[in-house]
Amino acid sequence: MTISKNNLSLRIFNTLNKQTEQIIPIKDGHISMYTCGPTVYRDAHIGNLRSYLMADWIRRCLEYQGIRTTHIKNITDVGHMRQEVLEQGEDKIIDAAIKEGKTTSEIADFYTKRFLKDEKLLNILPATKFPKATDHIEEIIEMTSKLIEAKTAYEINGNIYFSIKNFKNYGKLSGNTQISNLLNNLRIEQDTNKINPNDFTLWKKAEKGRKLKWKSPWGYGFPGWHIECSAMSIKYLGNFFDIHTGGVDNIFPHHEGEIAQSEAYTGNQVVKYWIHGQHLLADGVKMSKSSGNSYILNDFKRLNIDPLAFRYLCLTTKYNTRLNFTFSSLKASQKALFRLQHRIWVISNEKKLENNTKVENQIPNWENKFLSCVYNNLDLPVALSITWELVKSDLPNQTKLKLVEKFDKILGLNLIKSIKYFKTPKDLQIKITKRSLSRSKKDFHYSDEIRNQLNNESYVINDYHTNTIVRPKMKWEKSKELWQTFSSSKEIKNLTNQPPKKKFSIGLVTFNKLSDIKRSIESALKFIDAKDIEYLILDNGSNFKIGKWLENISTKFKNIRTIHIDHSIGEAEAKNILIKQSIGEIIILLDTSIEISGDIFNPIDKTLSNKNIGLTGPFGLKTNDLNHFHDGEGEYGYMDAMQFYCFAFRRNIINEVGFMRKSFRFYRNLDIDYSFQIKNQGYKILADPNLPVIKHPHSIWNSTAPALRDELSKKNYKRFLDKWRNRKDLLEINQM
Structure with missing residues (x-):
């Protein structure tokens, strides 16, 4: 069993067993991990991104322990672009793209690139592989065929359905175990072809005019919602892998369907730990396009808010607790992140003190204090407060910076890298030196004149007892100067x-x-x-x-x-x-x-x-x-x-x-x-x-x-x- 050098290791809530468990890799020193990725017919909203942040923090914790991870995050690029929906004008961007002569694959590629850019802006570590559903039709058909052979699936009029009645463990993840009380699996409408209305689709017959369709033993069609994840996770991670992550809204029916398909296909348990993140509300209600509160990362750009402010905001609430997003809370997180970055920048500029052995011995104590929270079911809010406690402490600056660098390997806020945001041209220091001299001579008229000049040039001056530090204004600070916003x-x-x-x-x-x-x-x-x-x-x-x-x-x-x-x-x-x-x-x-x-x-x-x-x-x-x-x-x-x-x-x-x-x-x-x-x-x-x-x-x-x-x-x-x-x-x- 691999554990960290601090003899601490991650414990997290397993939805399958309904308890907090220590993550023990199936293969010593290696974790295999699957995350349900985006459906690329539109931008991922910030609720999706919170789920991907959770997976990122889990991975960072494991890698901090010295565990190598193989992380698969699928791209769903099939099943969401029906022509009749476009004709209703549901998504004008896609409609316009098709009218301009773009293919559905070009549309999917466009939103895939935007998703990968969003992840980069949030400092989410890139997955080992991002497999596309359309590249795995062969595996999906092969899995579906085997499920038919095993009598857990059946064909009617070119449609293939999974029979939940023939899989005895259906409902073990969500608790929906009574067939008569099962929730409706379908996202849109009831399918009259099914033997049991709660059965779900593995393969759907292509309707007339459908662009995305493939030849199969049952005629032209396309995969169902759940089957693609089963096919890709097993292909890249094997018949038994460590971790599967997603949002709580995926538990039923998506992940329940995955378990049924995958275990009926392999004959055994496929996933050891199922980990789910709670909902992100927006303005107190569930996010949806129809409510007008389905915010995307690009919405922050207009406000010149650093995307990492959203990462900081998500750090303030545990992954398994609902988080209510508001623009007020986002702006507060931007200010808090800036204060943390600013303090670290000031620390890096102050006189560096030599570390002695006694001080160096405190590093493991602080590290253990931080990790004991992080590894306790991903208690990142407390870990963040410990980071603040550290930078405000009387430890030598070099020691603080060493610990911040360690902590940030998990937090992912780019705290040390942010020091470069505060850099100024060398010739600016000449003005600051002159100003400091005028202050020492109590020539405050001249020093105020330089302050006002630098303020007009978008710089901020901070005067301390022993020195003066100047920094550029942040973009969001400049925006506030234009007019007041609420x-x-x-x-x-x-x-x-x-x-x-x-x-x-x-x-x-x-x-x-x-x-x-x-x-x-x-x-x-x-x-x-x-x-x-x-x-x-x-x-x-x-x-x-x-x-x-x-x-x-x-x-x-x-x-x-x-x-x-x-x-x-x-x-x-x-x-x-x-x-x-x-x-x-x-x-x-x-x-x-x-x-x-x-x-x-x-x-x-x-x-x-x-x-x-x-x-x-x-x-x-x-x-x-x-x-x-x-x-x-x-x-x-x-x-x-x-x-x-x-x-x-x-x-x-x-x-x-x-x-x-x-x-x-x-x-x-x-x-x-x-x-x-x-x-x-x-x-x-x-x-x-x-x-x-x-x-x-x-x-x-x-x-x-x-x-x-x-x-x-x-x-x-x-x-x-x-x-x-x-x-x-x-x-x-x-x-x-």
């Missing part, structure tokens, strides 16, 4: 309890279409100076060009104020920020598709002077049964809801009505829901189609794929009905 509504003050300071507040949520933003804002400029109006803009994660334009116009016009959010937040949260920050007696929420063509303010003021009316605007909605809302069709009068194109209400009703429900991340049907919040307090909704506005095409609606926008709209409508389906008493038809 990450959530929690960071923004609520002004609704303060007296109004203006008659009107116009609120506008902007994103990435500058022409719409300009048209909407410029149409209101003629009224802003003429009336007691403020224009409040919520920059919802727009690109730099738009952010700069908004900042410039806010500087030019004193009544325009822009709040910058560093990423795209949900529609309800964005509008809530506008409401919280509004100082007008009347709040008018506008959409960027709206152009003001005349005086909307006096008519709105007149309507809302009637205290029974809580909401007004030009585009009303009616319903008789809550199941379908239709336009008021230019009718003046009371409505059941008001559309968000132009949505006006008195600020003083907020304490009664409350804010919008944050679960509405997509804009569609949020207006209906908030209309009912207002009606629920006894207020009427009045439509005035004569308000002088022009409605242009809605850019978010037009830029969202039809299938996705329908899905998001339906989800929001369900949220609405879940709360209001029993409140037909609020409908105008029942008020007469």
Whole structure:
């Protein structure tokens, strides 16, 4: 048995045996390890990347013990590009690529390269091999054929299914052992060809028009979800290997399916340790494309955040505990990582003290303290705190640097390498020397002059008792100097309890279409100076060009104020920020598709002077049964809801009505829901189609794929009905 020189070795929770176990290699001195890799039809989101970070830390721990690892991480490049899905516009990037004449393999290669780049940016050690599913069709067919021979699989109409009834240990990983109570294995829909609805697909018959298909003994088709991992893991690691990693969402049905296939194929146990990482939530909910919170590493680039800040963030929570990702926590991790890097840089610049034997003897003690946490079921948060304790200790600097270098072989934060980020040109030191001399002579005017000059040249000066150190500003520090940004509504003050300071507040949520933003804002400029109006803009994660334009116009016009959010937040949260920050007696929420063509303010003021009316605007909605809302069709009068194109209400009703429900991340049907919040307090909704506005095409609606926008709209409508389906008493038809 191989153990580390410190007589410590990794113990970790084995999902298969439901207990924490010491990792004992099957072959002394060598670990074979398989990780379920990415599906390369889009970018890996940060939840996927957290799982790959877990595998990386496991591998680093084992290699620190002196164990050689063979790490296989598959690339799934088959089974996710059906033509009918593309025709629905589910993924516009892939759709556009195919229209440009690219093949599915070119698309897969594109996202594979992006994935490998992401791993490199996160300092994840490259796997020994990244086998592609499409290169292993022969092995998949061979395994499937043997499973048919063993009576654990059967063929119907060119489809091959695994019979879970004929594999007695099915469910041993997940605990789903009762066939009658098994969860549905299928990701999408039920397959009527199956003998048992819980059986899963090994080989699927190719549908008409499918591009990715292969010849097999059962006709043209393509592999199922689970079989590729079984085929590739056994090919490269053998019939019995040490570790299989993945996320908890893989336990069932994917890894359960793998166990069934692999063990039915070999006749024996195939994996010794199954290790799973917990979910990464985003803004408190599960990440998904439909929720608009499926963040990728490239989203951090716009904020100039070091990808290693995400690695640091993941170090702060144990791998088997849920981690809630927010941009606030990411920015906090960026600052913490920088402070750690900065402290190490300062240590490396301070006078180096000779290490004596007594001090050198402390190195094993610190190392054991660190490893005892790391090897205790990968308790990296405590290990990180020990690293901080070390750099703050009174140990000699050389000893600190030696230990940091050791610790970082596991942490993977490139702490010693980061010293180079702080290097400055040699000629800069001449200025610093002159400045230090002026400070010693108490010529602070000259020293401040040099400080200001260097600050303008993007350098930071740190004065210490014995010396002065200068460093370049980090990219994220430069970004902060452009304009203040926020990450959530929690960071923004609520002004609704303060007296109004203006008659009107116009609120506008902007994103990435500058022409719409300009048209909407410029149409209101003629009224802003003429009336007691403020224009409040919520920059919802727009690109730099738009952010700069908004900042410039806010500087030019004193009544325009822009709040910058560093990423795209949900529609309800964005509008809530506008409401919280509004100082007008009347709040008018506008959409960027709206152009003001005349005086909307006096008519709105007149309507809302009637205290029974809580909401007004030009585009009303009616319903008789809550199941379908239709336009008021230019009718003046009371409505059941008001559309968000132009949505006006008195600020003083907020304490009664409350804010919008944050679960509405997509804009569609949020207006209906908030209309009912207002009606629920006894207020009427009045439509005035004569308000002088022009409605242009809605850019978010037009830029969202039809299938996705329908899905998001339906989800929001369900949220609405879940709360209001029993409140037909609020409908105008029942008020007469």
